[in-house]
Amino acid sequence: MGKIVVIGATGTIGRAVVSSLSARHDVVEVGSTRGAYRVxxxxxxxxxxxxxxIGKVDGVVTTTGRVHFGPLTETTPEQFDLGLRDKLMGQINVVLAAQPWLNDGGSFTLTSGISAHEPVREGSNASCVNLALQGFVMSAxxxxxxxxRINLVSPTILEESVPVFGDYFVGFEPVSSQRVxxxxxxxxxxxxxxxxxxxxY
Incomplete structure (x- = not known):
């Protein structure tokens, strides 16, 4: 049983990760605005x-980060910067800062998304960020x-996220949080x- 930090543990994917890992590992749940640990x-x-x-750990999972969805012709630099600063650099910051605290043979697991490989309308920010995360992980x-070790999980839209993001992913088959x-x-x-x-996908 290892000690695994899950950053973004209160989100949709984060909750699925905690559920999947908690039977086999000591999971440290970290949120941005809620929880015993915040970052x-x-x-x-x-x-x-x-x-x-927190101290030494055996693994770090990041499921945090926001991106901007909206028409490219109306997107401002500030809106585009949301994904670059939040989802991209937020996860990269974790890798840069947490290395000394990761035990030998430990792992980082980052999160991207289907828009890296299947672009959608109004999703240029998401596609850019998700592809950048892929490049970072492969190089790191x-x-x-x-x-x-370092790997990247790239899920399609989750069933639980359809009410919020479903209009951007029309025709995409959602997956369960358990599968993710x-x-x-x-x-x-x-x-x-x-x-x-x-x-x-």
Missing amino acids: DATNIESVRKLFET ALELPRSI GLAYLRCVEGPDTGRVFRVG
Whole structure:
């Protein structure tokens, strides 16, 4: 049983990850606004302080980060920066800051999404961010020391997210949160590194 930090544990995917991992691991749940542990992943000092408090861990899972959906012709630089700062740099900050606190052979598991490979209307920010995360993970896997692994889970839209995001993903088959959670379990316990695990497509 390992000690696994889940950042974004109160979100839709985060709850699925906690459910999937908790039977086999000691899960430390971290939220942005709720929970015993909180972090602002866009602020690397906040991430550093989090791990100074938690201490050594065997794995870190990030399911946090927002992106902007909207017509490209109306998107402002500030709106586009939301995804770059929040979902992209938020997860990269976790990798940069948490490395010293990860035990040998530990793992990072980051989160992207289907729009990296199946673009949708009004989803240019999401596609950009998700593809950037893929590039980061594949490259970081070549450099992480001490047999530390890093992988990326890229799910299609979840059943629970259809009421909010369904209009952007018309014709896409949603997947259950349980199925998505299994991909994170595979990343945490498996031997792979530098991989993108697609779920539902």
